[in-house]
Amino acid sequence: MPELPEVHTIAKELNKKVSGRAITDYWSDWPKSIKSSNTTKFKKELIGLRIKSVDRIGKNIVFHLSREKVLLIHQKMTGHLMVGRWSVKKRSNKWVVESEIRGVFQERVNQYIHNIFYLDNEGMIALSDMRKFGKLYLGSKKEVLGLPEIKNLGPDALNITQEEFNKRIAKKKKAIKLTLMDPSVVAGIGNIYADEILWSARVHPLRSSNSISNKELRKVFKYTKEILDKAIKLRGSSVGDYRDASGEKGSYSDHMLVYRLTGSPCKRCATPIERAKAGQRSAHFCPRCQEL
DNA sequence: TGCAGTGTTGCTTC
């Protein structure tokens, strides 16, 4: 999935492109995406509402709608929202989504679009999501803020203070990599950026969180901010089929220093990068720069 | 061919 920089990029772009628009229709061939009610009710409640603004909470995209309603979208692993135009047809009992390219709708380009929101200016917002983990919730502000994925969220990685950061990390005993990725500790850091941050800070991903010195925590904090800021400037990373809301790739991927670089020489000391397991996730690190 | 691995996180189990 998109991590903080990718979600941030998409939310900002959506805010610019769809604020002020009303939602006129909704289509989906994967009703399981909707978590707040069934498709019929969701559609009935959604149609007619106007998008006031779009922002994010952690990795969730938040559409602030008229009548104090909120549409929350979590893109999970492979989801990405896009603004454009598509045509949906049923062919031998299967839905086919065609993209508009230079005024012509072409088949087989968007086989992963499972949700489309139609707008009152002929535009559309689509959720492309290969693995179909993406989730949609529609509700009042209060209902949405009460969802566990919002309520349990720690401070945002871009806003957290050094003090709070240290305190929250020192409380945990699990691997620092897992703590950085734990949304209830700090919101926004995922697998890619956790590896990048720890490499820059020279902290081994499997060190237990409560063993990290204050001096090291200062570096982890500093690189968290620096790396996320830089990634936002570059419009995120494109791993797999991630694209921003206009369908463009993010370019931070070209700047990655350890993520998925197992066996390549460390950019600092040329020692081959290794891969280890932290929980069910893999961690990439330099065994020389990042001592256990 | 089969299976481990892939951007997330809530839930279950211990």
Add this chain to the structure above:
DNA sequence: CGAAGCAACACTGC
């Protein structure tokens, strides 16, 4: 309470 493992799903690469 915390930590660990699993599930949701489709696809890739060894």
